[in-house]
Amino acid sequence: MPDDLTLPEPVGSFPAAGQPVPQHWSRCFGCGDQSPAGMSMSFTAGEGLDVWGRLEVAPRYQGGPGVIHGGILSTAFDEALGMVCRSIVDGPVVTGHLEIDFARPIPLGSVLEFHARIDGSIRRKVYASAEARIVEGPTADPDVVVATSRGLFLTVTAEHFEKTKDFVDGVPERPFGTSSI
Template structure:
C-alpha cells in the first residue's frame, strides 16, 4: 500500500448501514440471484466504509475432500471487496487481490466476511477483508486488494451486447 494513501468517505447517497447493497446485475457469478451457478453472496452496508457479507458453502464448491476450493473463496473475497466501494458510489474493477488462507472451510458451513476500505489514491481504492465461520476471533482467511475506479459505459462498451441474460 502506498504511503500517500488518503482516507475515503462514504457517499451521502450510499446504501444505509444494515441494508443490503443492491445487485449490479442479476447474472453476476458473485451476487446474482438469476445466475445458474453462483456464489449468491449478500453484502450488507456497515458503518463508515465497511461491509459484512455471508456465503453458504455448497457441495459444488468443493476443492479438497470436504472443503471449499481456494479459487471459490478467492472469488468470494473479490465479490465482497469489489462491492464495498459502492459505498463511495464508485464502480470498480479488480487490479490486485491477495489472500492468506489460514484454515480449511468445510462444505455446509457459512462463511462470514468483514471488509473495510483502507483509503485511496486517485482512481485506486485499497481494501482489506477477513473471513470466519461464526467466531470473529477465529479467522479462516484474510485478503487485501486494489481496485480501480472505472467509467462503466466506457469500460464495458462492446461487451454489453454479448452479455448472456436469463431467459434468452
C-alpha cells in the first residue's frame, strides 16, 4: 500500500450510519436481488468510512466437506470491499487486486459478518480491508476473526462497461464489435 494515501470525506450519497447500503446492481452475483443463484449479501453503513456485511453460508456454497468454498468467501470479500468504496466514490469501481487470508474453516449454515473499511485512496486507486467473523451457526464466536482480506479498487467511468452491456442477459445476438466470427 502506498504511504501517500489520503482518507477523503464520505460522499453525500453514502447512507447514514446504521442505514442499509443499497445493492449497486440488481444482477450482481454478490448483492443483487435479481440474481436468483447469487449470494444476496446485505450491507449496512458503519460510523465512518466502513460497512458491515452479512452472508448466510448456504449448502450450495460447499467446497470441502461441510465447509465454504474459498472462492465463495473471496467473492464475499470482493463485494464487501467494493461496497465500502461507495463511502468515498459516487460512481463505479472495479477490483484491481484482491488478497484473502483463510484463517479458520467456515461451516455451512454459518452466518458471516464482514466489516470493511477504507484504508486510503490516491488518484483512481482505493485501498480497503476487511475481516469476517461467524456470528451465527455451530462455531459462532464474534471474537474470532475467521478470514481477512485487502483489496485495491479502481474508479472507472460508465464507458468501462460499454463493451459488455449487451451481455447483461446472456449471449447477445451479435458478438462484440463488427467481427463476423
